[in-house]
Amino acid sequence: MYERVAPERFDSLPEIPEPSENPLLIGHDEAASLLASAYRAGKLHHGLLLAGPPGIGKATLAFHLANHLLSNPDPSSAPERFVAPDPASQTFRLIAQDAHPSLLHLTRPFVERDKKFKTVITVDEIRRIQRFLSLTPHDGGYRVVIVDPADDMNISAANALLKSLEEPPPRTVFVLITHSPGRLLPTIRSRCQVLRLQPLQDRQLMQLLSELGAADESTGAELASRSQGSVRNAILLSQFGGAEITDILHKLVNARDFDPAEALRLGDAVSGRERDVQFAIFNRAVLDMIAERASSLAISGDGIGASRAAELWEDVNTTIREAETFNLDRKQHAAGLAARLNTAFRG
Known part of the structure; x- marks a missing residue:
């Protein structure tokens, strides 16, 4: 039985791994190759906007990028492509547990008093970025900020994030995940490199469902045809x-x-x-x-x-x-x- 390591999020599904603890990255080979090459060449953009429909693996790609950067602090010696992270490695475990000192993952916060998640990413969450960036990187490598999804920021939070994007510290990368890039502030979009990720192909989706134990061969094809390339849609439809x-x-x-x-x-x-x-x-x-x-x-x-x-x-x-x-x-x-x-x- 699957054992959750990552903190529960507002969109967590029972028995399904969080993107931060998922060693599987299926699809998006072109985007992953571009990011790995840019990092190795020392040309990785400080602001990345991963855009595409919900449930296609945008957050998983973001965490695989974080694992790549934090496992290879020297860009010049980093692999030319992403290597599947080792779930037994310290870096992977710390990222999965939301405990790596060089990674900040921002999403809708949980309100203990109300016993539920907020419906937006608040300005208080975004202000954590300044505290995070004020600390010296523990190994001199990159620091990664993931906002997931950036669509959920209210206007105050978006303006606060814009200030960080306008004056990014060295060796820091912001990864914004968005389902609807048109809903973000134009000034945020203009300061990011936009990577538009496509829905998964049916064979890719069926492979991922099989790996997750969420469908077998007899049901995978029908789910794929109804899921619009989204593994999350397929899981919600079936379970x-x-x-x-x-x-x-x-x-x-x-x-x-x-x-x-x-x-x-x-x-x-x-x-x-x-x-x-x-x-x-x-x-x-x-x-x-x-x-x-x-x-x-x-x-x-x-x-x-x-x-x-x-x-x-x-x-x-x-x-x-x-x-x-x-x-x-x-x-x-x-x-x-x-x-x-x-x-x-x-x-």
Whole structure:
């Protein structure tokens, strides 16, 4: 049975390794090669923006880069390519445990008083960077700051990060993970080298699911076809009722005659105790449906419709954050969003 070493995060899944403790990096060979070559040549950019859909391995790549830098403090003698980290090595264990003195991983903080994670990365989290950078590197090597995901920063946190990016200390690299780079401040994007990572190919996704023990050969192909190149999507679909939740949502949203009773039944399925993952699946599915519609409208040349869909995405994302922040009724939240999308998509 898998034993968690890394601290629990806001998006942790039971029995699935965190990116920081995952020695497997499948896909993204071109990006990994580019980063390794740049480091060896002494030309690694101080700000890296890893962009792409959720669940395709962006954070895993970030931690493999951190392992590469911290295991090889002299760039000129570093390997020309990433070497799979040894889970028994001290560097790997310290990174996995969030205890390496040259690595700072920033994500949504856990509030002990409320027994839950915040819905944003706060300015207090970003201010930890200055304290971290004020310390002398223990081996004279690089220091790595990972913000995961940068999309979750509120405006105060984003402005605080910008100050660090504008005046980066030597031998320091910032790795920002983003699902939606357009939502970041343009000034942050302009100070980073953007690496756009692509969804995993079906064979890559099936290999990774097999390695993680999350699917066998008989189910892997079907999961791959529905997961849009995201291993996280595949795991949610197969192990947490994600397939049923998304199927019912699509049926409700696309129905000519909206069924309020069915919407409330869906609300029941994603609310209640110990259903945080199911609630997150529903919210992600709603946002993905809107994003897909915006993309489809843009491709068809309907700029006004695409703009309206983009505005809807932002508004719904705010609604989701408010539901999480203020612990609003999840059943009514889910039923209400299903009805809202049905109206918007038929309009």
